[in-house]
Amino acid sequence: MQPHEFPQIEQQLVPVFERYGREANKLLQILREVQEIFHFIPAAAITCIAAHLDVPRTRVEGVAGFYSFLSLKSAGEYRILFSDNITDQMQGNPELMRYFCHKLWLEPGKVSEDNLLSVDSTSCTGMCDQGPAALVNGWPLTNLDHARLDLIAELIRDRKPVCDWPPMLFEVKDNIRRAGTLLGESCIPGAALRATLERGSAATLAEMEASGLRGRGGAGFSVARKWSMCRASAGEQHYIVCNADEGEPGTFKDRVLLHSYADLVCEGMTVGARIIGASKGFLYLRGEYRYLLHQLEQVLAQRRAAGLLGRNILGESGFDFDIEIHLGAGAYICGEESALIESLEGKRGRPRNRPPFPVTHGYLDQPTVVDNVETLACAARIAAQGGAWFAAMGTAQSSGSKILSIAGDCARPGIYEYPFGIALQEILDDCGAEDPYAVQVSGPSGILVSAQEFNRRICFEDLPTAGALTVFRRGRDLLQVVQNSAHFFAHESCGFCTPCRVGTQLQKKIVDKIANDHGTVSDLEELKQLGHVMQTMSHCGLGHTAANPVLDLLQKFPDAYQHKLKKLAFEPAFDLDGALETARNITGRDDAWAHLP
């Protein structure tokens, strides 16, 4: 049913355009608001936006079609998206989704006939320590069970607005289990900035260098080098961006930092801005964390009132800097820094061709630094307490501490901060892992570690991680884990380059074939070849890492798939006898002659 005629659409949308200054850069933010008004993006809205922003209609349609949380078809007044991370699966989300759909006579992925609601799944919502989780119209639901779903069904039947639902449904806990220097010590807003101003920018940059701080988003690039390259680049404007697009499944440490340490993160951004010479910063907040938006805006307002943001910060003449929050809309790829910048510019989140790199040509082609949330929190601490203090923690090439998001088969899921160099076994003991058999370190794009490797250490020299640590006990079906990862990458590939767009789909199909008991030895060989093509020919890190779970499984966990394989050397993906089922149904036959031998 598409009963959507919008005679008043222009009057409805003009105030939105005005609020965003009719800037094409704000296209994604505008589309988010349109989605909230109509619960989808009507074709008439696309035409109207294109006219008012003076951009081709194809550009608006291109952006609207890219992000998962924007919908080109009606998705109902209530859109419920069940988190599809492996931890949510282990906590029972698939069964809960079936229960909910059955209760409300729904089919997943389809809107109800009265246009009231739709149910579907979405990539990890970052609530692995308190799942099973879901989103309703973008707001996080945690600790789901049958009773809560019954209540939610009732609320929807009564057409109660989501803002009036009981707050306990939306409760999100920090679950900090082990605090180190970053999480444990209190931060006085302004302390790091005062130290920076006293010491001077060059000397503070030298402290960053001395600290050995490396990016916490996974790649581990030296922060001092990145900042000094950006500082040295000529441009009309410099920008600093906080990458809070925490999309790696199983990671939720930035959620906690933004919830309870937002001042520290903003302080780190402001220190960075002082050093690189930026007067404008962006916090790119993943769509799944939009529930934090209001609180973050309040922190920014307090900092402005305290003279820590705005013009002449801390009375320093000419030190002007402010932060704007930009909301994502469901796209893992936007965690990649150049895709994030494209998204900030209101475009499809497509990784750019590099060089040039963002430090010289970033946002609006100007020198730009993009840093992870945790990196910026570390930078604030270093600015306040000095580089030597920081470098004294951790290992030779991985200074400081690392915040881990631990979930899966353990008694105490949550946030753990350790100095770099900690052995995996010790972490597993601390979190109460039950008979651990495998650990996915740094999510699907990271490494699947077997029990023989539990003596390995968390650091850039050995096991680098952006923060996710998902524990699997003995008896867990690791093929299911890898199948979940394969589906994730196929869903999140941006579609730009051939090897990733097609390769992630082919990988998904072959893993499904094996999981459905139709795999053979030749399929394993096929997976290795595909993995090689994706690793070596893809455009960006998503494609380069998309085969990691599969390749780790093949190499380290033969028990997980060998019993599934057919004895034949080859089994076609096409099931010939299955294809005759339609003919059997039509003729009403099911005798031996109606089947292939």
Next chain:
Amino acid sequence: MGAPAMSNSMTIDGKHVPFSDGQTIMDAALAAGVYIPRLCHNPQFEPHGSCKLCVVSVNGRNMTACTMPAAADMVVTSNTPELNRDRKALVQMLFVEGNHICPACEASGNCQLQAAAYYLEMQSPHYTHFYQPRAVDASHPDIFLDLNRCILCELCVRASREVDGKDVFGISGRGIGTHLVVNAASGRLGDTNFAATDQAAQVCPTGAILIKRQGYKIPIGQRTFDHHNISEVQMKPLEPEHE
């Protein structure tokens, strides 16, 4: 700076290749007569870097030749069995992603996808076909748009934007759902200002954009790639690649 300085050089497959500042590996290779396979790149338009056929090994690291700036210390290998095997895999991926039925296609013999498959000695599509339902748009009086054959090279997108100044085409969707869209609320090509004389109507490397009433004017068997290897044809950069 006056005349372009050609003081820099690198090697591609052992051959000494000079280049000037601002040139990509692909530009330099083209100028020096070294063939690197490609589908989404056409020297008349901004490089795009999406098909990945032109990935080469630069000092041991894989890079996209059409977008990577040439640099003095580069030792590039391109025509190797390993890279050509991976390129063949990419062409096979494109074949199974779309619905390419060469014997029944008007573009057969003029199609660069087909010609790249010949060049890379592709014997079969190898992978499982996707059989995705894709639309044919015949609404325009002079042009067919058949998305079954679209390989998302975005040459029509670039030509319409950069040369025709029209923005008739764009890209929407994500992942395997990525698809070409046209600049009309109806989604129909006939409702755009596209014209058969537009540059964008001439650049499709496959048969996704076909001019009506021209079909089979040149019989199959007498077409470009029926007689010429794609490596010869694509080395003539600024001439039309279709006869």
